[in-house]
Amino acid sequence: MVNADRLFPADPATRDIARELYAEVKDLPIISPHGHVPVEWFHDKDYHFANPTELFITPDHYVTRIMHSQGVDLKDLGVGQKNFTEEQSKHAFELLGKYWYAYVGTPMQYWFDDELSTVFGIDKPFGPDTAGEIYDEINDDLKQPEFSTRALVKKFNIEFISTTDDTLDDLHLHDETNADPDFPARLAPAFRPDLYLEPYKTANWAHEVEKLGEVAGIDATTYAGFTEALRRRRVYFKEHGAVLSDHSHADVRTDRLSDTEVNRLFKQAMAGNITPEEGDKLRRHFFADQVEMAQEDGLVMTVHPHVHRDYDPQNLAQYGVNIGADIPAKAEYAVDLKSLLNKYGNNPDFHFVAFTMDETVYSRELGPLAGFYPSLYVGAPWWFLDSPEPILRYFDYITTAAGFTKLSGFIDDTRALCSIPTRHDTNRRLTARFVSGLVADHRLSLEDGKKVMRDSVQSGPRHVFKLD
Template sequence: MPLLDDDRLFDAEPKARGVARALYAGVRNLPIVSPHGHTDPRWYAENQNFPDPARLLIVPDHYVFRMLFSQGVRLEELGVPTTDGAAVETDPRVIWRRFAENYYLFRGTPTRMWFDHTLSTLFGIDELLSPNNADAIYDRIADQLTRDEFRPRALFERFNIEVISTTDGALDDLKWHQMIRDSGWRGRVVPAYRPDAVVDPDFEGFSKNLDRLAEISGADTGTWQGYLDAHRQRRAFFKSFGATSSDHGHPSAETANLPPGEAAALFDHVRTEKADSRQRAQFRGQMLTEMAKMSVDDGLVLQIHPGAWRNHSPSMLARFGRDKGFDIPTRTDYVAALKPLLDAVGTNPDLTVILFTLDETVYSRELAPLAGVYPALRLGPPWWFHDSPEGMRRFREMATETAGFYNTVGFNDDTRAFPSIPARHDVARRVDCTFLARLVTEHRLGEDEAHEVAHDLAYGLAKRAYKL
């Protein structure tokens, strides 16, 4: 029995399943547009073989190790590096065996679906991972990873990736992107401007980060106008490497639009580290509006990823650093929070602001009505914890009736796990085709129209929204 069923995620009802099959056949082989993700540009620049199955598929993937940690497996046992260099497991085969022993924990999760897809379609393995076959599967993957056709650039081409965007800090020198450019390789890898470290006063080292921003931009970040000029210069630098978007991971969607004098005074408080928690939040909100205004001028698409309580466990942050599975969703307001930004630029059809959420309760109440009327707004796909078949279905059901399909931006995979990119896009295409098939069988959409929408959801919307 194959590991993957051809009809996975399609409706069990025969007529709807038949329509979904036909729709999926028209989009399954479309190129992948990956406009927002966290793969490492160094992979494509150096094009070195990936080291081993564990360090490729387990150690860097917080979806994997957060589940295992919840069941008592220590991150040190999975080879996750510590901030102080303390000893962790370094034998990749031991890590792989530990993962295989606990693979049953992922039953019913999207991680299981992605991982099975990767094993089957990338490595040709059509048996379920278990303790009994862990070593044999490890050996098969390890052998393939030594081959040229499994280097990053070859996989990029094999995955049919048309373009991929990395996420790069405002202080990044983009040297890996420069190396990619200098190599002459034709794969399109572009950066995205992520300025959290220099717009969030709660970010570690914020004051020193502003000093560094001054050094690399030549602007005086001791003044409000100089600070804004520094951002403009960095955004232009990113655009010179093909960037089409900026990305902002704030605790909330709060925005502000203060008069220039008040904004400058607020910056002075923040710059001298005298701001209280309310002022720091207001500054983050002011900077979202400033970034939106800059986007009107330079054309970068503005992405807002709010609502995560980052690094919820201070002890795990201290021991392992950021992005180790302890970012937790929170309730998020959009209607009131975004009003200052929308009052300033929300009716501008030349601006694109893409909204994401970890709070599904706002889909039909807030996000769809906002995107359904403001020309500048688009809805990002289900993100992070909701990047799942169920999450995608809920999104379509709650957002489409008010925002339609064309106020959304298709799918982006938002992943650090490079081999999972085809799996994630395949899941999204199957779920969307299933949703469209239901509309067809309920006589709410013509099948010809459904084919057009399926193509747009899989490919066209992301290209247009992100100007790719």
């Protein structure tokens, strides 16, 4: 069985403090403002995972990348495979057992052990010898009514959860799910217009823009129409429960073009006739437009920039995106955000949440900026950083400069449903660990520490993501 004190500090007195702090939040419901679980899992009244591999391996690039690093072919894990058979699924799970030792020290190991124990009640050690039988046990469980996705959402005590959706989605699945009194949480879509903002990178961009216009009910083939169409879709998403727009580009610059230039480049882009540099110029201008729209419609902006997406073209060609080969790039926030912050940073009603995988910007840029600008919040550790050591470093780097009120609260950002409670619990334990250190240092009273804990999982994210 997983230990009740896992991830707490080793020093006994500090551990006692951490226990008390953790007890404040252990059973509080989960707020998940950003993630990638498909809405269908929630809409379907009785959705069950086909098998343990569909649940734990194939869709979770956190898991598949480590096996890939050991020389396993992604196709053997079901990645990009149609008609992956039951036999193949079991084999994939056994591969996980075989290579389990490669996960030592990674959060995937911790999460998986935790999920086996807390969700499936399996406490025997996972590994090459037990993977097969554990597959069978979970497989049986998954057939049971208490393992439908909705039952899991209830069991996991999820209060709010956001998907990430196609900009043109009519969101009727969200509406129907929320209208269903049987669905135990509040479900929100999220607005993610990346492809429209990248005229150079997006394949057949002009066609995408035309479809956007059709859905938005306006001719989007001019810059003015395009902008209005995106504005309408933002409002549509907001009316259907969205609280945020999410953005992931190579940088966060918001340089505006002149009217003449933007119209000229837009036309060229529609004709499929722009350079990469012109694509960047348009994207930065379009992104600036999103920032302006946020002043009006009030959607929170979350940004996940500075990534080498699809670093590996071989695997991309064979298996597609999201295979674990999105590699962090150097981040640049202070220089690139300047014009945005100079214009809107002092507006407390504008919420801009900045994520990074480049830890060097924590103490040099994001902490100092968030400790000055009311609109700026520092996003929780993302992707490779959603791990015990990096989470502790995040607190270490940022709180002295910006305190706790300018943190986003935990973001699981996952498509692995069973990992959601584990990831949130991991973060709660680590928050307790960090805060217990402040209490042990006599920098904070235990009472204030408890308030920091509660706020970190409830009023904090409620405020940042405007949930009330």
